[in-house]
Structures are given as C-alpha cells and as structure tokens.
Amino acid sequence: MDNPAERAIVRLMFDADVVIAGGALTGASLALALAKGGARVVVVDRLPAGAQVSPDFDGRAYALALASQRLFRALGVWEAVAEQAQPILHVKTGDGRPGEGPLGGFLHLDHGEIDEGPMGYMIEDRHLRPALMAALAQAEGVTVLAGEEIVAQEVHPGNVAVTLGSGRVLRGALLAGADGRGSPTARRAGIARRDSDYGQTALTCAVAHELPHGGVAHQFFMPSGPLAILPLPGKRSSIVWSERRERAEELAKADDEAFLAALRPVFGDFLGEIRLEGVRFAYPLNLTVAERIVAERVALVGDAAQGIHPIAGQGLNQGLRDVATLAEVVTEARRRGEDCGSSLVLERHRAWRSFDRTALTLATDGFNRLFSNDNPLLRAARDLGVSAVAALPDVRRRFIREAAGLTGDLPRLLQGKAL
C-alpha cells in the first residue's frame, strides 16, 4: 500500500522559503533579515546587477529613524556606513511664508531629552545602497536573480509559483512584494489600491552651506508645502522642498541658477551662503495605500504596501517596519515548523502592522494638510496645538520617541536585537 512509485503526484521541490519581488532597499533588507533568521530566500530584481549603485553623489539621502538604524545594525550593514552617517541631534519645526523665509522655530525636539541617543541619522543613498547590496551578496541562503522580471504568479495549496520572463518557475511558501508603489505583485494578487494626490511635487537636492548645521533637522511649514532641511556630513544639507505641482514643475525645469534664486528666500540665510551639490530630483507627492497588505501566500512590504508622502522621511522607515515585522513573524513560524506562507502566519503580520499603518498614513496625511494650509483658522489651531506640545516635557518626549521610531510594539530588529 505504501509504494511511492504508484503515486500519481510527485513531491514538489521548493526553490526558497520566501521569494521576494524587488531587490531595492526594502526588498534587500527583507532578504537579509529573513536569511539571518535561517530562511532560504530568492530575490528577483528587474534591474541588472549593479545598476542600482552609482558611486557619485546624486543628492538622494534618507532620514533614518533611530529604530531603522538599529535594524541595519542588527543586519550587519550599519558598520560599513556608520562613518558616513550624520546623527540628527535636534529637530526644529517652524512656520514660514513665501518670500519671508522661515519665521523661526516654534517646536524644538532635542535628543538630550531621551536616553536612547540621536533621533536618527541622515545617510546618503550612495553609501547605504551599496552597503546593503554588498551584505546581500555575502548573505548565506540568499540568491539574487538580477535583470529578471516576474511575469506571473500562481497560488497553489501549500505553495506559490512565480514565472520569470526567462520562463523559469520558482516555487516557495511565500511571495513577498517589495516591488514599489505600483507593485505588480499586489496587482496580480488582486489587491486594490487607494491613491490620493496632494497636488504637490517634492523637489530634492543637496546644498553646501557656509555655516555648520549642528546636527539640526529643520522642517518649515510653508502655505505651499513643507520644506525640510536635513543635515548631511560636513557643511551640507539635504533639501526636500514641496511646492504646488505647477510651480514645482517650473522649478524642476529651471536651470541651477534660477532654482537657487527661488530657493534662497525660502531657505533663508541662517546657514550662510548656499550652493547646489549633486543632482536635483522631482517627485509628485501622492499617497498610495494597498487595501490589504496580505493575500493568499502574498505579503506586501514598503511602498508596495503604502507609498507615503516623504514628509519627515517616513517612507523608508515605514518600509523597514514592514520588513522587521514580516521577518520576525516568518522566522518565528519557521522555528516551530509552521508553513510560513499560510494565512495563519500572514494574519499575524497583518494584525501587527495594521495599527501602525493606519495611524501613520492618517497622521502624515493630516499633518501635511494641516501644515501646508494658509487658512488663518487652521494656523491658529495649529499654533495652539504646537505650543501645547512645546510646553509639556512629557508630550515632547513622546514626540521625540515617535520621530525616532521608538513607539509602539516594536519588532526585535527595530530594537537592534537579533531574530
């Protein structure tokens, strides 16, 4: 009765525990985190090997919350970039009006008020990305298929199969979609998205300035949108300047001299003379939220789950919270022998992320709408609210911890602990 040769079906061979669609920052971080936990991972990335990485400074930088920095430390990536990172020691927010520049700080968050250290770190893309890719290349249990695209995914009982453009089929227990705002993984899984447009575009660039920034991150709320000035190593800062769409498009097209002439009055002169460094980028600001972050044998992380307004640099930080949560849930499941792609396991990920996700998208959305409005009533309400925060040390500490990403039920990696 037990002769295997008589059976009509053959035991399936798995290529991986988890197949990850997308090998950019969140996809690579997820692969590393899962591999640290002992999983076998295949990363499928559309770009050819090395295409993501360029050694020249192009102006892109991330404001990593302290929790995100701890995750990179736990993944063994931080050491390689620590010297290039600029600690964020203070956050100052202020009001501003066009032509008048910043009107001065009315909320000051100082890392000295909490014990954990800096609220976060500024790190340039040209340092973080190669460090992550190098760690990935060395990680045991990770296979990267670069220059390959997933063209189909099919869910079966017990497994998920993805077909690559080359015709190759990969089978695993779980498919993780780390494939960005328009996530084909989400689309193929039948997950709808809700998109909202802010009618704003963020212009990003880096500037060199005369005076030292002292590790201060500034956020000025102009009626047309917020301006963030974030400290980079040396006398340089990264700028995220949000403007109404039409105006921003004009500025994006303008030459450097004209751009700088427009930036100067908004930026003010508190850091002395400024000049442009690297490349300028323009990103239309919209919020895209997947209606669900899990489907059968599919989990979404990063922008595929929620592409949020880059105000306060929360996009990558939020993506890394997805990564830390999914990696912990999958690792725990694997260590008790559970099927890590089963709906029971994915439900744990969904439940853990749901509060954070709702709170953040609402907060970021509301925050920006509130702060980029010149309506006098809103201005008054806002000033009142912010002075209340400024006056109460406990509330202020709570804000500082929030900015550092230290609030909520934190996954182990965000506490800097191994899985």
Place this chain on the structure above:
Amino acid sequence: MAVDTADPAELAKFEAIAAEWWDPEGKFKPLHMLNPCRLDYICDQIAAEFDRDRAGTEPFSGLRVLDIGCGGGLLSEPMARLGARVVGADAAAGNIPVARVHAEQSGLDIDYRHTTAEALAEAGEQFDVVLNMEVVEHVASPPDYIQACQRLLKPGGLMICSTINRNPKSFAMAIVGAEWVMRWLPKGTHDWKKFITPDELYDLLRGAGLEPVDKKGFVFNPLGWSWSLSDRDLSVNYVTASVKPE
C-alpha cells in the same frame, strides 16, 4: 487499505478534503488555533531533551518522530520542516491519502501510514519522539495504549501527551463550549467520562514505565482569541512530557 491515489477523481477528492483540513477558518479551526501553542511546547521539549538549537537550520534532523492520530498532518508537517524523519499514523484510513497529498503540495517527505500505535509496537518500530496529542481520551483502553506508546520509544526517547482534564470546568469548556455553543467540534466528539486528570495520566505514564518530566496547561484567551501555555492552569486542556529511562 484500498486507496489508489493514481486515480485522478480520487486524487481530486483527497485534495478537497486536504483543503478542508488545512483551512484555518474551516472545521478544524480549533486545532489551527491551538497549533502554534502546542508546537512551541513540543519544539521546546524536543530541543531540551536532545540538546538542539531551535534557531538552527533543521534543528531536529536525525530524529525519528511518530505522530499518532496524525489526521491531515497538522503536526507531522512542522516536524518534517524542522528536519525530523516523520511517520504519521492514523487509524482512520481516509486521513492517509489526504495527509499525503498535502505533504506533497508542501514539498515535504512524510511516511503516512494507516495503522495504530499497537500495530507499530508489535512490528518493533522505534522512535526518538512520540507525539500523542489529543488521542488518549478517545481510545478504548488508555493503559494498553500508553503501554504500546512506551514500547515505541527508544531508550532515552521523549513522549509528548496532551489530553483534557475531567472536572466541571472542562465539561463546560470542551463539551458545552466547543461542541454545543461554538460548534467548533462535531457534537459527540468527546465523551466527558473518558477525560483524564493530570494525576491519572501521570499514574498511567509511570505504570507503563515512563518518567513524567513536565506538565503545562493550554489556556484559551477569549480576548486575544488565542492559546497560551500555563504552569498552573491545567484545568481543561493540558500537555505532559515524559521520557523512557535509558
């Protein structure tokens, strides 16, 4: 056993039943809810007894594990994933092809057999670990059954045995609650008179020549809708670990 999995119609039927077994919202929902908790217990006990690192790769490799009353394979599959060589035994013939189909879909190699603990013992089979979960309250003669389980263990082997306590609370929870009110289990699944107290189980285990080393309660938390282990509350579902002396 007249099971021919080469017949496509039969195969489709088994796949459908397997899907039922493995649907966390389906009729085996209570087992799926309990599973993470009992797996944690089982894994901790095996790791402690055989000095394995649960964080390692395939930590249970080299161990031969018997899952008695394997059903659709809810415990056999995790054990196989953790590297053990697993025999899944069930007295209900219909469960075997179902469990087999699912293991194959999940890329796992598990030896499922339509047999009983007594028959396996008779054949001289021996295991490092015997999983005896939610079975003893259903058998005709618990002493004979536990004796057979003891014979199935290698010297130094580990048996995990879980069952349901006998008291008014367990009657309320396991029969009134789970069968009558929640309809988690078919009515008549359990006969309250056959439930066993921890002391009685310890006596049975010792009587068969096993040495009980641990007991814990499985406690249902209706707020979190989940189960957890308890050192003190063994009033309804509970689990024991015992070893066969070398």
